[in-house]
Amino acid sequence: MHFPKSRKGQRMPRFAAHPYVKENNLRSIERNTKITVPSPKRGRKSSSNKKKHRGRLISAGYLLPSAVGVLLFFVLPFLIVVYYSMIDNPISAQFVLFDNFVMVFQNAAFIQAAKNTFTFSVSAVPLAVVLSLFLAMMLESKIPFQSQFRTFFLSPMMVPIASVVLIWQVLFHFNGMMNELRSIFDLDKIDWLNSGYAQVVIVILFLWKNLGYNMILFMAALSSIPKDILEVAILESASPFQVFIHIKLRYISSTILFVTIMSLINSFKVFREIYLLKGDYPYDTMYMLQHFMNNTFSRLDYQKMSAAAIMMAIVMVIIIGILFLTENYFGKDVEG
Amino acid sequence: MKQRFGRIKKIDEISLERWEMEVKRKKRWRLRKKAVGVTLKTMAAACFAVLFLLPILLTITNSFMSASEISSNYGQVFATNDSGGKVYIAETVNLKFIPDMVSFSQYITVLLKSPEYLFKFWNSVILVVPIVVFQLLVAAGASFGFTRYRGRMKEIIFFVYIILMLMPYQVTLVPNYLVSDWLHILDTNWAIWLPGIFSPFAVYLLTKYMRRIPISVMEAAQIDGAGEWQIFRHICMPLCKGAMCSIAILIFIDYWNMVEQPLILLADEQKHPLSVFLSKINAGEIGLAFAVATIYMVPPILVFLYGEDYLVEGITYQGGIKG
Numbered sequence: 084m085h086f087p088k089s090r091k092g093q094r095m096p097r098f099a100a101h102p103y104v105k106e107n108n109l110r111s112i113e114r115n116t117k118i119t120v121p122s123p124k125r126g127r128k129s130s131s132n133k134k135k136h137r138g139r140l141i142s143a144g145y146l147l148p149s150a151v152g153v154l155l156f157f158v159l160p161f162l163i164v165v166y167y168s169m170i171d172n173p174i175s176a177q178f179v180l181f182d183n184f185v186m187v188f189q190n191a192a193f194i195q196a197a198k199n200t201f202t203f204s205v206s207a208v209p210l211a212v213v214l215s216l217f218l219a220m221m222l223e224s225k226i227p228f229q230s231q232f233r234t235f236f237l238s239p240m241m242v243p244i245a246s247v248v249l250i251w252q253v254l255f256h257f258n259g260m261m262n263e264l265r266s267i268f269d270l271d272k273i274d275w276l277n278s279g280y281a282q283v284v285i286v287i288l289f290l291w292k293n294l295g296y297n298m299i300l301f302m303a304a305l306s307s308i309p310k311d312i313l314e315v316a317i318l319e320s321a322s323p324f325q326v327f328i329h330i331k332l333r334y335i336s337s338t339i340l341f342v343t344i345m346s347l348i349n350s351f352k353v354f355r356e357i358y359l360l361k362g363d364y365p366y367d368t369m370y371m372l373q374h375f376m377n378n379t380f381s382r383l384d385y386q387k388m389s390a391a392a393i394m395m396a397i398v399m400v401i402i403i404g405i406l407f408l409t410e411n412y413f414g415k416d417v418e419g
Numbered sequence: 420m421k422q423r424f425g426r427i428k429k430i431d432e433i434s435l436e437r438w439e440m441e442v443k444r445k446k447r448w449r450l451r452k453k454a455v456g457v458t459l460k461t462m463a464a465a466c467f468a469v470l471f472l473l474p475i476l477l478t479i480t481n482s483f484m485s486a487s488e489i490s491s492n493y494g495q496v497f498a499t500n501d502s503g504g505k506v507y508i509a510e511t512v513n514l515k516f517i518p519d520m521v522s523f524s525q526y527i528t529v530l531l532k533s534p535e536y537l538f539k540f541w542n543s544v545i546l547v548v549p550i551v552v553f554q555l556l557v558a559a560g561a562s563f564g565f566t567r568y569r570g571r572m573k574e575i576i577f578f579v580y581i582i583l584m585l586m587p588y589q590v591t592l593v594p595n596y597l598v599s600d601w602l603h604i605l606d607t608n609w610a611i612w613l614p615g616i617f618s619p620f621a622v623y624l625l626t627k628y629m630r631r632i633p634i635s636v637m638e639a640a641q642i643d644g645a646g647e648w649q650i651f652r653h654i655c656m657p658l659c660k661g662a663m664c665s666i667a668i669l670i671f672i673d674y675w676n677m678v679e680q681p682l683i684l685l686a687d688e689q690k691h692p693l694s695v696f697l698s699k700i701n702a703g704e705i706g707l708a709f710a711v712a713t714i715y716m717v718p719p720i721l722v723f724l725y726g727e728d729y730l731v732e733g734i735t736y737q738g739g740i741k742g
Contacts, residue, residue: 146564
């Protein structure tokens with residue numbers, strides 16, 4: 084039996100009007116009456132609503148410990164920080180609005196720190212993305228010892244930076260290995276850690292630490308590209324370069340974006356490496372925003388600190404916003 | 420007609436031979452090209468691998484040098500480190516891969532004669548292990564809450580978690596400091612533990628994983644009469660075992676490596692973990708530094724060797740914030 088299907092409301096009368104059903108098929112008539120009588124269903128619905136409500140409450144209970152902790156340790160204090168950034172000092176608590184921000188902006192150390200952080204991020208992040216993509220492509224193509232290479236590339240991520248910093252100091256010392264390498268090619272010695280080249284050392288250290296992480300993300304993205312599309316492209320005699328540009332890059336575009344953002348965030352954390360290398364007051368070009376914060380901490384200058392933290396937070400929110408918007412855009416593009 | 424036919428046949432025979440030869444040559448050529456490509460790629464990968472492994476291996480091999488050998492090789496590196504100038508630049512620094520004489524004297528000194536290093540190592544353990552365990556516990560509950568009965572309110576809260584997770588330390592440390600000051604837990608281990616335990620990182624990752632469990636599984640259990648606790652305990656947790664492992668590894672690496680938090684939240688240097696203490700080893704004890712550094716590397720390397728696949732899986736889950 085085949086009845087014309089349409090919307091629920093229209094179905095019933097047509098169904099009932101069918102002569103065959105009217106005479107013989109009592110069962111389906113029964114079913115019909117069930118649909119027309121609304122009362123029992125509504126009753127069931129309300130009871131399930133109650134159950135659902137209870138479930139909602141219970142699941143909120145599971146969420147509670149974490150939510151309270153986050154509220155207490157991250158959200159509320161952040162609001163206090165916002166408050167601190169707008170008063171002149173905690174005792175008199177005069178409301179000064181943006182004076183603290185202006186003061187921070189006029190602070191030479193802050194400007195230096197912001198500039199250094201900016202130049203570091205701009206130079207390190209693109210390198211991190213390109214090199215890790217290169218490594219991922221290398222591991223994707225069939226080479227021997229693939230899993231061993233993956234282990235090797237990942238290992239710097241595991242090793243605590245404090246352990247290897249000693250070797251780093253030896254390598255980049257004025258009389259260290261890097262300068263000996265340079266002297267083989269008749270180049271002058273460079274005082275790596277106490278000159279303009281300090282940033283280069285930090286970029287290398289950053290890449291060493293973060294390439295493995297990015298590479299894993301890229302490898303996951305590359306392996307999720309549909310194989311049939313690649314096969315079709317090869318059948319249509321596309322060169323490997325064309326396949327890379329038009330298919331692979333297109334498909335991993337959202338991952339590229341994610342890796343860029345993560346590298347950017349990690350590049351803000353590079354203070355750790357510099358602190359372990361050179362302590363609280365490193366060479367000028369290595370003085371990062373976190374140094375500024377730490378040194379303000381030791382002077383307990385809450386207002387300045389809060390203002391700096393809030394500016395940092397605003398920058399982060401903007402970056403994250405860009406991430407979300409562009410990922411929305413790209414995601415639609417590829418899947419649709 | 421006849422003539423033409425014959426000619427065509429002749430050419431066919433010749434061209435077939437040629438064609439076969441050509442095919443063979445091309446095949447060989449392609450194979451050779453492929454082989455060359457693979458070897459080139461392998462060599463490049465090997466170069467990178469050497470660069471990546473070099474600092475780690477050097478640290479380990481150098482830890483087997485005797486104190487006198489280290490100070491004669493690197494003495495001036497760490498001497499200039501204190502004064503920060505270019506004062507001691509007389510000799511060269513000899514970087515050695517293999518020690519002249521393998522000796523375990525450094526390890527013996529660290530492990531038996533100078534307890535302060537082991538004490539700092541224990542500090543690290545004490546700081547990290549509770550964070551890993553309790554962050555996972557809190558996160559398991561929270562992500563279950565986020566997974567069951569999704570509503571608009573929960574989505575907003577989850578969004579706040581994501582933003583907090585992405586914030587660098589510069590932003591979160593100031594609030595953490597204020598709260599610790601307010602709760603009078605500054606300068607105690609609680610100042611590190613509590614923000615660590617409630618960190619949104621694990622919640623985010625675990626929620627992302629748990630939301631991939633088909634809802635029908637949980638609903639089936641519910642129809643069979645399971646309560647929320649039973650669904651949580653007997654369905655979600657067993658299914659999330661792998662994810663929990665990978666998240667635990669990620670948290671462990673992150674906190675084992677921590678420097679900023681103890682620097683600011685723990686004024687008392689006795690409570691500092693080894694990671695901070697290592698940077699303060701002075702010139703007189705550099706002989707020990709490599710041995711201590713190697714000992715400090717051991718737990719994460721063991722974790723890594725045991726759970727590399729979990730780690731990779733965890734990183735992969737992080738990809739694509741929106742999930």
